[in-house]
Structure formats: structure tokens, C-alpha cells
Amino acid sequence: MNQFHYPILSIIIFFPLASAFLLMFIKDMNGNNDELFRKLAMLVSVIEFLISLLLLANFSDTTAEMQFVELVPWVKSFSLNYHIGLDGISLWLVLLTTFFVPVCVLCSWTYIKEKTKYFLISMLLLETAMIGAFVALDLVVFYIFWEFMLIPMFLLIGIWGGQRRIYAAIKFFLYTAAGSIFMLVAIIYLYYYSYKTTGAGTFNLLELYHLNLPISAQFWLCAAFMLAFAIKVPIFPLHTWLPDAHVEAPTAGSVILAAILLKMGTYGFLRFAMPLFPYASHQFLPVIAFLSIAGIIYGALVAWVQPDMKKLVAYSSVSHLGYVMLGLFALNIQGIEGGIYQMLNHGVNTGALFLLVGMIYERRHTRLIDDFGCVAKVMPVFATFLMIATLASVAVPGTNGFVGEIMILVGAFKTYPAFGVFAVSGMILGATYMLWMYQKVMFGPVTSEANQKMADLNAREIMTMIPITILVFVMGIFPNLFLRKMDASVNYFIEQYNYKLEQSIAEKNKPPVAAIVQKNGFATNKKNATVRHGNL
């Protein structure tokens, strides 16, 4: 269904693209037009955000159906459709994207001095790609947006990045592309299989949900999808592209990368890998849960020993996304809603941290923790924002981070309490590395003169931080505003997942036709299955 008479999602997807196209025609004038470009890009991204608020206003939280759906045949011979839609799972991610792009444009106002025009164009292209990936309901459309995302990001890192930007950009590109290749193969196989079984092949995700895949095939397909997403998340031990990419990317790049791009992976699990292959993904559950916990602890411990602030925040992402994955694979409403919520939180909090690290970097051109000290004295406003972001990141109750974490932990304790205990330890470690950084950077005696001369945040920088800070508290105190929009979709997700899982299990246990029906064995297995998932 579509609440509007016009294709609102397409407008949201392609408005930045069209604007970027128009920007190309304005002359650069050797950087003299930069101010104009910035203002235009800002205008575009703010309008984009306002349009996306229409989605929120008209979103119906009573149905699990896809909303604002558009379906236009594209390549008929392959029954390939331009099929997009939105539900409670993707709604907030789209809004998160449209929220962060203006923030990023604003934060790079003075930081990007070269090729500003192209920087802003990349930014807008990236926005199109990200939103497209979040709303795509056709595997090919999804894949196109998914891969398209890499190009502007690659440019952002490779052109406007730090010293090792080329290495980082290529590593980022190849790492992620390598995973995606397997996904492409899996997508083609899915088409082939649907063609074979139903006579009409399809890339339509909603139809493919109902495909009955043989268990043996599910395993490999699921593995292929999961690999692509796991790299993007990133799940330990596939995370090593992340610190490099983050450290080398310009501030805005890091923010987008952390806030939105990483969510592609977790979103992919929720939208594709899990519902398409319930049985196989359920088989992977212990592995994923283990790797999530390992990631939580590993990321935190490695973050603790980083000399570079940006790298520290990057490793903390590994830890936080471990929580998200743990929540999603708890497979109950608390876990999954907590996981989605934590995706948003991580976006907001880590986005804020990268912004703040960027601000301090612009002043001193270093990010080494040892180079700083007593910054709180010269930059009290900055200190306040960093403190709030730090507390949110270590999930102090009252901030958004806590809500996500506690929901995930509740979900995890319901499904696998033993794992849950280890996950809680992230609480201690998180506080350790964040406060360690805060103390070294902000407190202590003045060590160098350069630090004393740093100016506090200017009006533009404060403007960048205020909306994020407000979000931290609103999301921490009134999470129900956000959670209620997800309920219907998440409940439907769990219902479908369990239903198909039971089906697969039943199918697997179906005795061969010739054999005598082993009533007992069948019954016990089925009972086991119900017991195991009864508390979802």
C-alpha cells in the first residue's frame, strides 16, 4: 500500500541524486563557489529530511505490511521490478540517514577545503544509495544500491582522507566487495530456484520469503548472504577494514560510515539473511552469538589500548555492533527491537563521537590521545558534549544507549543466559576505555601550549551537536515513541520466522515414504522445537 498518491519513496531516493546532478552544472570557479555549493547541499539535505518526516507522520504502526510501496516493472523478461517499500524495521533507518546527511554537510563546512563541489556531490550520491538499499524490496534493486554505496564512500576516503587513505579506501572497497560477490551468486541462485520450482522466476523479496528452499541449499545461500553482511557489520573477525577506513576517512565520512553504513549489515541480516533462510540462519545462531560476544569483548579490549582517538571509537563500534547482532539473534521481541534500537543509538552516539573527534582534530591536527590534556579547561562546551556522548556510549541509564543495551540483554538472557552474562561485561569494559580516553584528553595538567590556544566550539559546531544531544536524551527517556512504530513489523517477523522454522524442522524430520512412520521420534522432535522457540 501507499498512503500517498505520488511515489514518495522514489522522491526521497532520487531527490539527492537529481540535486547532485544539477550541482554538476554549476561552475566550480576554483573554489570561489564553494560557499554556494555548501548552502545548496545543506538546503537539499534539509529538504530531504523534511520530506522523510512525511513518512513518519503517515506511517501506520498497526500493520506489518510494507508501506509506501511502489512496484514498476523494469526488465520484464526476468520479471525484474523496481519494487520498494518501507516497514517498521526500515523506517527509522531511513530517518537516521536523512537526519545525518545534513549534520555531515554542516560539520564539513570548513573542514573540506579542496574539491568541495565533488565532496558534496559524493555525499548526496551516498544518500541516494543508502536510502535505496534500505527500502529496496527486490533483490537486484537492493544489490545495485548496495554496491553503488561503495563508490561514493570509496571516493570520500580515497580523495579527502588522511595519509594512508589509498590503502584504507582500497581495503574497504575490496573487503566489502569480496563479500558481496557471494551474495550476488546467491541472489542468482534464488532466482534460478524460484524459476525451477514455480515456473516464474522472481527477484521479489516478499515472494521469495515464501519460497520453500531445500535445507541443503539454504545453508550455502545463507552463508553467502551472511558473509556479505557480516563484513559490513562488521562481525569479529571480519572487522579489520573498519579501523583503517575510519581513521583515514574525513570526519563526515567516518560519521556516515559509522552511523549508517554499518547498519546496512545488521539490516541485511534482519531483512534478508534471516527471513529468507530461517532454518539455516537458526543453525548459525550459536556461531553468531559466540562471535557477537567475542566482538563485544574483543572490540572493547582493543579499543582500550589505542593511542588514536578515532581508532578507539572505531573499535568501540565493533563492540557495540556485537550487541546489535546478539540482540537480533536472540530472536525474541526484546532482542530484535533492542537490536534495531541499538542500531539507531550506535548511529547517534558514535556519530557524535566521530564529530567531536573531528572537531578537535581540526584544531590540533592530531588525534593521538597523548598529545592532549586538560582540554576541558580551554573548551568547556566541547567537554560537555563529549561527556554526554561518552555517557551515552557507555550506556548510562537516561541516555539512549542504555535502553538499547538493556533490551538486548533481556532478549539475550531469555534465549541464552550463559552468553548473556558475558555480554554484560561489555558494560565494564566500555566504561573503561571511554573514561580512559576522556580522562587523558580532557583532564590533567596542561601539557602543551598548542592545547591552551584551542578555541572552543563555534556556533556552527554547536548547531551540529545540539540535535544529536537532544536525540540522546529523548531516545533515552521516551524510547516508546520509537519502539511502538516497530512493534507490528517485528512481531510479524518473529511469527513468520518461527512458522517457517517449524516447517523446515518438520520437513527435515519427515520420515522417508518407504519407512515406517516413527511416531515417537517425530513427536519428540517437534516438541523440542516448540519448547525451544516457545518463549520467543
Added chain:
Amino acid sequence: MFDLVWLIPIFPLTGVLINGIFGRRIENKSKRLVHWIACGAVGLSFLVTLTIFLQLLGLPAEKRLYDFNWFSWISAGTFQASVGYQIDPLSMFMCMFVTGVGFLIHVYSIGYMWHDEGRYYRYFTYLNLFMFSMITLVLADNFLLMFLGWEGVGVCSYLLISYWFSDMANAVAGKKAFITNRVGDFFFAVGMLLLLVNLGSHGTWSLKFSDVFTHISLLSPKLITVICLLFFMGCTAKSAQIPLYIWLPDAMAGPTPVSALIHAATMVTAGVYFVARCNILYTMSPFAMSVVATVGAMTAFLAATIALTQNDIKKVLAYSTVSQLGYMFLGLGVGAFAAGLFHVLTHSFFKALLFMCSGSVIHAMSGEQDMRKMGGLKDKMPVTFYTMLIGALAIVGFPGFSGFFSKDEILWKAFSSPQGSTGLWLAGLMAAAMTSFYMFRLIFMTFFNECRASEHVKQHIHESPKTMTVPLIILAVLSIAGGFIGVPEALMGSNRVEHFLAPVMGMGEGKLLMAADGTKMLHEVSEGAAHHAFSMEYGLMLLTVLIVFCGIFLAYLMYMKKRALPEAIAAKSPFSYRLLLNKWYIDELYEKVVIRPLHGFGMFLWKGIDVVVIDGLVNGTARFFMKCGNTAKFSQTGYVQRYAVSFLVGAVVLAAYYIYVG
């Protein structure tokens, strides 16, 4: 009126918002306005609390329970947590002294912080935020909201300890406090989650105190023990008990009013409050109770030994706080919940008083905290001296002062209750002896004999301003009078505190008294004991008083009469002196056993696993393909001759194949 309970936390929160956002501008315009806002907010909270408290007193005991559900905080599926406040004797009891003492300390802070070069509004914003968190902690009607307050006070404590952050030691102390508390919170959270999920599997998806306590019997005793112990681990961090007490002495790096408010009177008693709140859980697990009692007694003893040798006036008080908190847990652990809470109350009066007096001294001594450089302040600061003397008499349990009643109650219960034992009592008694010694050592070193400060400091010594001395006097009065609200029955009192708290504690002591093994009924035994053993109680009381006098006399001997004696003793037993002076080397132990190895492990994960193994594989893969390409590129050189040669070779091979094989 009960529906206005939300006003109590909201006033300080408003103060936080106003001072936090506009504080800089307000301060530039009028510095006074900052403290008017902050103190006013807490004062209003106190007034609302007082009104509600009086209303509660007007109700019959069994009706003293009201739940105000404000709004739903987090809910997902069956998991619900709301922002709701519970009004009952326990929460109001806590809230009364939290807001009351809090208000006094806010006023005291005006004088203490006025000349500080840091930002005035920042201090009061943190202090207000602390009040908000602490009020939330004691008023919350469910575990999760309480946890918000629980962590919130930790954050404020962190912010205020590192308030003078230019000194690295303060910043490190703040961090240490927060992380140690987080370790405790880890256990707390695990306990809470276990409780939630296990109760949930029995159909009660709630973290509300009333729901949890009515359905707790559904859980197995073993599980309850585990949960109780996990919760108690959380309390050992917040209330500075063995093994997680290490942060509290360092926390004295903060401004002294903060030490008085957070690290003596209110926050550190949160653990005691929590155990008392969960008295039903604990009474169902005798093992957990005995752990609480043992840890309490051990802490009371250990901290007192350390306090004997400290020279920093605030450190002495800090260890004495740890020791007194140990008493409270000892009380809780032997089932005397009301006695433990009574000690919380009296302790909040006299310990806040002691800290504020020490603050007044430090203020006069231009920031000097070493008692070896003090002395002879008695005549120069009479108000401070007399109020501090009252505080010291109260803490050592001098007959007639508040500490006497509460401490004696605990020691008696430690001896007489079925959970108690002679060992616990003896530890408490010895701690009491040491308390009287180190407190009077402090008094003698600070106020008597000659002044050992430098000339420059001497000139500045003065009595503190009115905003500081008036709160001192009020607290001094409370330190004496506060004890009389809970005079035990043995001394012809009616023990009003115990009766007031009975509806809450009654749930533990009355309804669910069956100890988990189903044999002992706590209240029967304790009631029986109460009637038979008055003579016994008198005897023990007398013994305690005697031993307290001994301690005071010994301090008099060593620090007034024969002042060479302490050094002689220290020289004679260097090992034990050093052990005590260095706080049993517990900090060093944690550093060596936990922190260093973990940090090293993190380093290994980064340099070893991340860089070498994983990235080695990644880059290795890339290099492998590059090598393949490099090798294969020789087949694509573009030289026609080479293609012709390879063509020829191929043709020969094929021909050979068909001739010889095919």
C-alpha cells in the same frame, strides 16, 4: 498530595537544566543566582518530601503504601518498565534525610565554593544532578528505574570527584570510582536480568518491587541465593565494602562538601537501602544473609585498622565511612534491617557533620589536609571545634549521642540474633574500639597542642562564614537528637524507627520469615530473645562503652601526653605499620592481578591478533592474487613471437597426445 511525588525529583532536575544550559550566562550576570536556583530546588524538594512524610505519618501503618505511576519508560513485548515512584515508610525515611542533609550541604557549599576559581554553575549543576539521581534511587518503584538512579549517582560522583580536573590524581580518582562502580553494576545488572527472566518464565514479567516480592517464592532457593549475592556484589561497589571499597578513599579528591554529601551521607548508603528494600529476598536466603553480615563485619574491622595510621584528615574520615558502612551491613546481615537503616540515618548526620567540619578546617588551612601540619585550632575555630567534637562523640558511640543508640542496636543484634555470632560481634566491638581511637587521634592532632602549619598559612586561619557554620550547628544538634527517635526498648525507648519501618521490613521479618530451610522463624527467636535478655544487653552495652573509653584514653595518651609513642610503635613494627599505611596493598594487588594483565591482553589482541593474524591473512590474500597475476602476466606480454612459440608447443603436445595416447 501523594500524586505530587514527582515534584521531588523534578525540582533538582529543573535546577540541572537551568544551570546546565544557561549557567554560564547566569553566572556572568549574578553569581548568587546560581546558588539560589540550586539550593532553592533542593529546598523545595525537601518541603514536598516533608509534606508527604507528614501525611504518611497521619495514615494508619497498614495503609502507608502508595504507588504513583508516571509514564511507561521502556516496553517491548512482555517486558515493561515504567517511571513510577513508591511512597512507603522506607522510601520516605530515605528521602527525608537525603533531601534534608542534601539541602544543608548545598547551603554549606555556597561558602565553601564561592572563592573557587572553577566554574561555580558547573559545581551546582552536578550537585543538583546528584540530588535528582539519589531521589530517583530511593523513590523508584521498580528495579530498572532504581538502576537509573543507581548509575546516575555514580556518574555524578565521577564528575564531582574529578571536579578539579587539572590535577591528574583527581581525574584518576574519578575514573577509578566510576569503573569500580561499574564492576559492581555488572553484577547488579546480571542479578536483575536473572530475576526478570526467571520470574518471567513463571509468568510475572515485571521488575516492580511489589510484583517481584509477592512472587519471589516461585523461584528456587538456590536461584534466590545467587541473585542475592549478585545484588550484594553491586552493593559492595556502591557502598564501599570488601572487595570493592578501594574507590572511596581516593574519592576524597573531590571538594569536601561532595565528600560529605555523596561519599558519606547519601550515595554510599544506597547499597544498605537496597538490601533493606529487598529484605524479602535476603531473608529467604540465610546463606546470602550470612555473607552480608560477614563482609560487613570484615569491612568494619579492616577499614578501621587502616584508619588508624592515615595522616590525611579526609582519608581518616573516608576509612571511617567504609568502616561504618560495614556496621550497617553487619546489621542487615543479622536480620536487623531497621537497626541498619537507623545507623544509616544517624551516620548521615554525624558523618556529614564530620566531613563538613574537616572541610571547614581545610578551608581555614588554605587547602592543607595533612594532620601533621595542623594543631591548635581549638581556639581559632571554636564553632568548628565544638561541632566536630560532637560529631566525633556521636560516631564513637558515646552514651547519649546518636551513634550510641544505632551502633549499640547493631552490635546487640549481631550478638543475639540467630543469624549473628560471637565472632561477628567481636569484630564489631574491636572496630568500635579502633573507631574511638582514630577519631580522637584526629581531634587531638587537629585541634590541640601547638599549631604546626607554616607562618603563611597560620595568618589565614579563620572561622568559616555563616553559610558554613549554620549547617554545622544544625547537623550537630541532629547528631545528638537524631538518636532519640530510635532509642531501643532496653533503654526505655520505643524504637520508633523500627516501628515506622515495620510495614516494609515486616514483609521480610513477618510474612516470609521462614528461612529457606523451613525451620527457623527469625521473628520468633528475636522476639523471644528481646524479652529474656535485657540484662545481657545491658552488660554488652556497658562493655562497649568501656572499650570506647579505652580507645579515647589511648588516643589521649599517645597524642597528648606521650607524643613520641606513636613513632616509637611505628618504628618497632615497621611491617605492620607499613601494611596499614599502604592500605594492605589492596590497590597494588588489583593493579597487578587484574588491570595490567587485561591491558596487556588488549595490547596482544591488537598487535598480535588484529594486525598480524587477521590483517596478515587479508593482506596475504591480496598478495597471493597479486602474485598470481604477476606470474600469469608473462603469458600476456604482447610479443607475437611468444604467442607463436606457445602455439607451437601446444600443437606439439596435442599431436603427441593423439599419437601416443589416443
